[in-house]
Amino acid sequence: MKYRCILSVLLFSTFLLEAQNVYQKIKLSKAINTRQNEYHPVPNKDGSLLYFVGMDRTSQFGTKIDFTKTRNYGGEDIWVSERINGIYTDAIPLKDLNDNNHQAVTAFYNNSLLVYGIYEEAYKVDASGTGAGLYNGDIFFYHLDNKQLEHLGQPVNDIFFESDAFISDDGQVLLFVTDKEPIEGGYHQKAWAYNESFWGNTDIWLSEKIDDYWSQPINLGVSINTAFSERTPCLSEDKQRLYFSSNGHGGYGEHDVFMSKRLDDNSWTSWSTPINMGSGINGEFNDWGFKLYDNELKAVLASESKLPYKVNSQLSGNGGVREHNLRNGYRVEGKQSGSFDYNCRTDIYYVDMVNSSPVLVIEDMLFDFDKYSIRAENYHLIDRLVEIIKDNKQYSKISIIGHTDNVGTQNYNLELSKKRAKSIYNMLLKKGVNSENLKFDGKGESFPLFDNNWDNNRHKNRRVEIIFN
Incomplete structure (x- = not known):
């Protein structure tokens, strides 16, 4: 057939x-x-x-x-x-x-x-x-x-x-x-x-x-x-x-x-x-x-x-x-x-079903509030992310993009989003992901998924996106 x-x-x-x-x-x-x-x-x-x-x-x-x-x-x-x-x-x-x-x-x-x-x-x-x-x-x-x-x-x-x-x-x-x-x-x-x-x-x-x-x-x-x-x-x-x-x-x-x-x-x-x-x-x-x-x-x-x-x-x-x-x-x-x-x-x-370059969303609970260090109890989730990256070699470039809600100043949120993205970036490097395939950045509060008008929406906007290209 x-x-x-x-x-x-x-x-x-x-x-x-x-x-x-x-x-x-x-x-x-x-x-x-x-x-x-x-x-x-x-x-x-x-x-x-x-x-x-x-x-x-x-x-x-x-x-x-x-x-x-x-x-x-x-x-x-x-x-x-x-x-x-x-x-x-x-x-x-x-x-x-x-x-x-x-x-x-x-x-x-x-x-x-x-x-x-x-x-x-x-x-x-x-x-x-x-x-x-x-x-x-x-x-x-x-x-x-x-x-x-x-x-x-x-x-x-x-x-x-x-x-x-x-x-x-x-x-x-x-x-x-x-x-x-x-x-x-x-x-x-x-x-x-x-x-x-x-x-x-x-x-x-x-x-x-x-x-x-x-x-x-x-x-x-x-x-x-x-x-x-x-x-x-x-x-x-x-x-x-x-x-x-x-x-x-x-x-x-x-x-x-x-x-x-x-x-x-x-x-x-x-x-x-x-x-x-x-x-x-x-x-x-x-x-x-x-x-x-x-x-x-x-x-x-x-x-x-x-x-x-x-x-x-x-x-x-x-x-x-x-x-x-x-x-x-x-x-x-x-x-x-x-x-x-x-x-x-x-x-x-x-x-x-939305983005031509697939996006995985890492939720805010990976970090403590207002922090950028990954919680120790979540290290095993990074192991799973490493498996996904290594098992999908058809994607040669992986972008790690941090996002925040609108609580705090724009400059502070921009820096926090970059630090969170970098934390995941560094962890992936330690787990053996090739640095040539990775890059990271932060967008602060500029690209919310939902209106920042109540706590549940703000929680969803605090995220790190893994983009496969």
């Missing part, structure tokens, strides 16, 4: 619409990304929490599991990281939700998570070819306040594979992905080899909330769905823009992220020709799981990158074994077969 997509760009580039804005992405630190695979990033509304799926993260950050004594974790588990002073901290697993099967988080709504997974509440399907009824993937709400799992039931869930659910801000529209009744290309079940992937022919569907029930789902139509795989829908707050990934619309690699505009407020099947989000977001392999947050000023997504070594993966039918050094002896149920070169790893990235 990768080569088909690249060929389509070369031959039909005039038909590939790209976003006018130049979006760029930054790989997040090792608090999120490890040597394993991380994907399905799901921020809460302001991004202070980031939920995601970790594949086989059983030895990360003191959570090593002895599988001879416990079965609390499977291959895919849900993790969460808290953002402190603008930096995400070491992720921890959601122990009450994870089990020895596969779970994935896909959306956050009203202190609940939308997840899909294989639980006993899911509908059974004869997926093995042996006559045995197996649990298929279904969509659930997981309520964080009481830790209860709620199966969405029919008509959203059925015997097919449902996943990648997303719910609108008002809770009235549910988008999800399923391999049932594709609008083009015929039925190709998810997890069976098709089009050089295991995502089959999946389409994006929609259901609306009517009283306490979900309506009969509808397919979003041929403008969105193709004969290949559409995944991970994300709807803007005003319900006018749909972001999703597809390997059927052409592009830079396999799954690319696209955006389409809704053309009729009274229809969910009338959409503009999807626009590719550009080479700053999409690459040679799979890019997916795009999610907006913080008033749609920021986004996250999962992207594959090539490993520095080659791994051969084998899939054989009837309970065969897929073997490579990232997933040792992972058993595959059913009639799946194929042979692929597994040479990618998936990581989670941040996208600045």
